[in-house]
Amino acid sequence: MSRAVLSLGSNLGDRLRYLRLAVEGFADELVAASPVYETAPWGVTDQPDFLNAVLIVESPDVDEWGWLRRAQALEQQAERIREQRWGPRTLDVDVVVVDEVRSDHPDLLLPHPGTPARATVLIPWLALDPEAHLPGHGPVSDLLAALPDSDRNDVHLREDLTLH
Numbered sequence: 001m002s003r004a005v006l007s008l009g010s011n012l013g014d015r016l017r018y019l020r021l022a023v024e025g026f027a028d029e030l031v032a033a034s035p036v037y038e039t040a041p042w043g044v045t046d047q048p049d050f051l052n053a054v055l056i057v058e059s060p061d062v063d064e065w066g067w068l069r070r071a072q073a074l075e076q077q078a079e080r081i082r083e084q085r086w087g088p089r090t091l092d093v094d095v096v097v098v099d100e101v102r103s104d105h106p107d108l109l110l111p112h113p114g115t116p117a118r119a120t121v122l123i124p125w126l127a128l129d130p131e132a133h134l135p136g137h138g139p140v141s142d143l144l145a146a147l148p149d150s151d152r153n154d155v156h157l158r159e160d161l162t163l164h
């Protein structure tokens with residue numbers, strides 16, 4: 001049995017449709033889906049706003065590499081073209097954590113190294129699991145509290161949008 005936290009992001013085309021495509025792709029393993037958030041872009045800031053959300057998925061048959069393969073297959077289905085690091089995309093599915101697994105393989109870094117600094121991941125994750133902790137880093141609520149106000153203020157709940 002493995003349980004993973006996946007982060008979803010889209011800032012091109014019909015953003016909600018792409019996030020829903022990911023949810024449908026994980027329908028058999030879905031434990032919980034977060035609310036949808038509209039977020040200002042970090043990294044490359046000169047690009048459209050993102051929709052971001054987090055899923056918790058669980059399966060007896062899928063290990064961490066299996067979750068990565070599944071994530072990448074869904075990105076492909078979303079006609080994702082990889083052009084620019086941190087640039088616009090129809091669908092980004094990152095594996096944030098898988099249980100307590102640590103990996104320093106460049107194709108699968110676990111926990112995902114961007115997580116502690118990304119309010120766009122921490123806020124939706126906390127909405128699903130207020131007790132969440134990031135292996136090696138501690139409570140997700142503490143990580144979020146350590147970020148600048150401006151990062152938290154860039155993440156806006158979209159109560160009018162749902163993932164299913």
Ligand SMILES: Nc1ncnc2c1ncn2[C@@H]1O[C@H](COP(=O)(O)OP(=O)(O)OP(=O)(O)O)[C@@H](O)[C@H]1O
Pocket residue numbers: 068082084085086087092093094095096106107108109110111112114
């Ligand atoms: N935990 C992980 N989840 C998803 N992809 C990962 C992970 N760790 C390493 N990778 C690798 O990252 C590459 C994908 O990078 P991608 O283009 O999605 O980066 P990005 O989304 O622009 O940046 P970031 O990874 O910082 O969010 C793939 O080669 C993938 O194997």
Ligand SMILES: Nc1nc2c(c(=O)[nH]1)N=C(CO)CN2
Pocket residue numbers: 008009010039040041042043044050052085086087092120
């Ligand atoms: N707000 C926001 N900004 C981003 C995001 C994202 O998911 N949300 N993903 C990026 C590349 O992984 C780059 N910048």
